[in-house]
Amino acid sequence: MSDRRTVAAYQYDGSFDGLLCCVFESFLHKEQPLDILPEGAEQFPLCPPKVIETDRKKAQRVAASIPKKISPLAAEWVRGGFLSCAPHRELLLLEFLRKGYRTGPQVTRMMQDETVAALFRAVQFLENEAHLLKGFLRFVERNGVLTAVIDPKNFVLPLLAPHFAGRLPRETFLIYDRSHGMALLHRQGELRIVPAGGIEFTPENDTEREYQRLWKQFYDTIAIEGRQNPKCRMTHCPRRYWQNMTELCGEIFAPLSQKSLKNPADSGIMEEKHRRISAGKAAVYDLHTESRCARDSGAHARS
Amino acid sequence: MDLFQKLTILSDAAKYDAACTSSGVDRSGGTDGIGNAQACGICHSFAADGRCISLLKVLLSNACVYNCQYCVNRVTNDTPRATFTARELADLTIQFYRRNYIEGLFLSSGILKNPDYTCEQMTEVLRILRQEYKFYGYIHVKAIPGADPLLIERMALLADRMSVNIELPSEQSLTTLAPNKSRPAILGPMRQIRDGISQNQTDIVRSRHAPKLAPAGQSTQMITGATPETDFQILRLSEALYKKYSLKRVFFSAYMPVVESALLPSLDTRPPLLREHRLYQADWLLRFYGFKAREILDEAHPNFNPFLDPKCNWAIHHMELFPVEINTASYEMLLRVPGIGVRSAKRIVSARRTGSLDLAALKKIGVVLKRAQYFITCRGKLPDAARLRSENMIRAVLSDRAAAMLGLPQGEQLSLFHDPGMLTREDVLQCLTGEL
Ligand code: SF4
Numbered sequence: 001m002s003d004r005r006t007v008a009a010y011q012y013d014g015s016f017d018g019l020l021c022c023v024f025e026s027f028l029h030k031e032q033p034l035d036i037l038p039e040g041a042e043q044f045p046l047c048p049p050k051v052i053e054t055d056r057k058k059a060q061r062v063a064a065s066i067p068k069k070i071s072p073l074a075a076e077w078v079r080g081g082f083l084s085c086a087p088h089r090e091l092l093l094l095e096f097l098r099k100g101y102r103t104g105p106q107v108t109r110m111m112q113d114e115t116v117a118a119l120f121r122a123v124q125f126l127e128n129e130a131h132l133l134k135g136f137l138r139f140v141e142r143n144g145v146l147t148a149v150i151d152p153k154n155f156v157l158p159l160l161a162p163h164f165a166g167r168l169p170r171e172t173f174l175i176y177d178r179s180h181g182m183a184l185l186h187r188q189g190e191l192r193i194v195p196a197g198g199i200e201f202t203p204e205n206d207t208e209r210e211y212q213r214l215w216k217q218f219y220d221t222i223a224i225e226g227r228q229n230p231k232c233r234m235t236h237c238p239r240r241y242w243q244n245m246t247e248l249c250g251e252i253f254a255p256l257s258q259k260s261l262k263n264p265a266d267s268g269i270m271e272e273k274h275r276r277i278s279a280g281k282a283a284v285y286d287l288h289t290e291s292r293c294a295r296d297s298g299a300h301a302r303s
Numbered sequence: 304m305d306l307f308q309k310l311t312i313l314s315d316a317a318k319y320d321a322a323c324t325s326s327g328v329d330r331s332g333g334t335d336g337i338g339n340a341q342a343c344g345i346c347h348s349f350a351a352d353g354r355c356i357s358l359l360k361v362l363l364s365n366a367c368v369y370n371c372q373y374c375v376n377r378v379t380n381d382t383p384r385a386t387f388t389a390r391e392l393a394d395l396t397i398q399f400y401r402r403n404y405i406e407g408l409f410l411s412s413g414i415l416k417n418p419d420y421t422c423e424q425m426t427e428v429l430r431i432l433r434q435e436y437k438f439y440g441y442i443h444v445k446a447i448p449g450a451d452p453l454l455i456e457r458m459a460l461l462a463d464r465m466s467v468n469i470e471l472p473s474e475q476s477l478t479t480l481a482p483n484k485s486r487p488a489i490l491g492p493m494r495q496i497r498d499g500i501s502q503n504q505t506d507i508v509r510s511r512h513a514p515k516l517a518p519a520g521q522s523t524q525m526i527t528g529a530t531p532e533t534d535f536q537i538l539r540l541s542e543a544l545y546k547k548y549s550l551k552r553v554f555f556s557a558y559m560p561v562v563e564s565a566l567l568p569s570l571d572t573r574p575p576l577l578r579e580h581r582l583y584q585a586d587w588l589l590r591f592y593g594f595k596a597r598e599i600l601d602e603a604h605p606n607f608n609p610f611l612d613p614k615c616n617w618a619i620h621h622m623e624l625f626p627v628e629i630n631t632a633s634y635e636m637l638l639r640v641p642g643i644g645v646r647s648a649k650r651i652v653s654a655r656r657t658g659s660l661d662l663a664a665l666k667k668i669g670v671v672l673k674r675a676q677y678f679i680t681c682r683g684k685l686p687d688a689a690r691l692r693s694e695n696m697i698r699a700v701l702s703d704r705a706a707a708m709l710g711l712p713q714g715e716q717l718s719l720f721h722d723p724g725m726l727t728r729e730d731v732l733q734c735l736t737g738e739l
Contacts (some may be wrong), residue, residue, distance in 0.1 A: 111653075111668040112664040134346070138404070141402070166332055167332060167440075168337060170336075214305070214307060219350065222356075223318075227353075229352050232349075233350070233352075235350045236346065239345075
């Protein structure tokens with residue numbers, strides 16, 4: 001590391017290509033920026049940042065070298081890490097790439113290494129949140145358009161896009177990511193992710209309300225009385241998703257458990273951009289696969 | 304009766320069915336219709352009891368003509384009855400699916416008139432979904448024992464998964480409690496689905512477009528605690544079902560008394576939840592950990608240890624095999640260490656290729672050491688905790704649930720030695736102390 005000069009923070013345009021150009025710059029000049037910040041990010045640098053221009057050619061060179069010199073999996077991680085909400089994710093990616101070019105395909109297995117482990121957790125968190133939202137997202141029909149609102153910590157729209165497009169090929173739908181101010185639009189097989197702010201929806205009609213009522217009733221009926229397990233429900237379906245879920249938004253004002261009170265990130269809307277979830281917190285999502293409480297039972301009505 | 308009331312009665316009647324997963328098939332949808340299926344399974348919500356909601360789980364009808372003793376819908380019970388029309392249910396499924404409430408449909412039914420008629424009505428729901436709406440989402444359907452094999456096949460061709468409940472762990476119990484059902488009537492469709500699936504697999508080689516019969520395989524469910532079978536008998540039966548009928552899953556459900564019957568445990572009997580929990584744990588060991596039923600239980604110990612999960616129980620009876628060295632033990636052996644699951648074992652095997660692992664590295668890759676520490680060495684060394692506080696091992700290997708039953712605060716260091724009388728299975732403790 002001694003061969004790298006530490007220099008002022010880089011500033012880039014916030015695009016993936018832009019970040020790859022920062023990587024290019026850092027390697028070219030053998031320098032280590034103090035931070036890498038997207039344009040417009042709030043910052044208190046000691047000295048003004050160095051602005052890195054986005055150059056598609058440079059970006060492509062870096063992009064092509066990752067699967068070749070490291071591995072296709074590493075390339076996937078870099079993409080995922082970029083969409084994640086890991087603190088200082090740009091620096092993390094730079095550091096990961098440095099290690100990757102040095103070690104080769106092995107790098108994604110070096111879980112003992114802080115950088116590798118942190119990126120791994122960030123990518124897992126991203127994928128996990130996208131996976132959860134594939135289930136928890138709720139569409140509301142308004143004038144024939146299916147609309148949904150989400151408040152994710154990670155930028156999951158690119159991961160949700162192919163999923164919902166494949167599932168609802170004939171529907172027009174809009175998914176509004178309130179925390180990142182972006183929306184995913186689907187119409188006649190065409191998908192677009194566009195900036196969006198403060199979308200206000202028209203109220204739903206009676207048919208829509210009737211389906212919501214039916215769904216809520218199904219939800220309430222399917223639970224087995226006398227087996228309430230709020231802790232288990234919260235583990236699997238964290239409270240921060242409830243506000244956008246038809247069947248749960250009514251319960252959101254129930255008293256918070258002590259645990260979630262201690263953890264402000266879990267209640268309410270995230271102020272985006274300053275999402276600073278510690279890597280340790282992300283790890284929580286990745287531990288137990290064999291959950292103990294998701295057990296089914298009961299015996300009386302069957303056929 | 305309006306749709307709201309029907310849905311209430313028919314989802315209430317279906318809710319005790321345990322077999323509700325949407326996983327097992329990966330299928331992309333066509334651009335002409337709606338839906339697809341994901342092999343990994345997606346949970347859309349979690350009910351107040353903590354269970355995953357993935358499918359619209361309902362009965363087509365609860366107006367049943369049979370008289371199974373353990374069931375609220377039996378003909379002699381006084382309960383409100385409802386029946387969906389095929390179209391109603393198909394429409395409801397589509398509308399729920401569009402709104403991303405569900406992954407698909409889980410359809411079962413009481414016996415409406417007779418098994419054939421019931422099977423036809425259910426098939427009609429599936430036909431509307433698949434053919435009219437071109438619905439490519441997930442459908443799990445319960446085969447109706449006693450229906451004509453041709454009708455069953457037609458239904459299976461439209462479904463992703465079909466299952467037949469084995470109901471009770473022995474033929475004798477079935478005869479006593481479900482007089483209209485018989486083992487052969489249950490095993491018939493099970494065999495049919497199995498053969499259909501393997502037939503299918505050879506078919507596909509010939510034509511990629513051969514219709515697939517229940518591509519996600521089949522599962523079954525049995526009630527435990529209503530009849531006198533031992534855990535060992537139940538486990539052996541599930542092992543045999545996995546082998547002989549290539550089942551994907553066997554579900555257990557603890558009997559919850561809902562009706563007064565001289566043939567059944569009395570109404571105030573609590574459902575044997577812990578037993579059911581142990582059965583699921585043992586089932587995991589059979590399916591993913593390479594255990595045989597006979598290693599877990601045997602004639603001399605036909606029932607589960609209430610205080611230790613089956614894996615810990617096995618481990619402390621085989622202390623001669625421990626501790627194992629994390630850096631050299633085989634994958635199979637790592638899987639047998641209490642506290643190390645499939646995911647951790649895979650991570651260990653993968654991480655140790657880049658260098659030998661110490662305790663800190665284990666923690667970093669996410670291996671939980673609470674239990675495992677007593678059964679492993681790292682570069683030849685025992686973890687400190689294991690050497691210094693051997694009595695903690697007891698607390699560590701006791702499941703939280705067992706600890707709660709014994710009235711122990713969770714997560715604390717405790718010694719049970721002063722009061723071994725608390726346990727009914729002192730031999731377990733002796734075994735523990737003898738080894739350490
Ligand atoms: S067949 Fe038996 S278990 Fe099924 S609904 Fe009828 S009475 Fe209940």
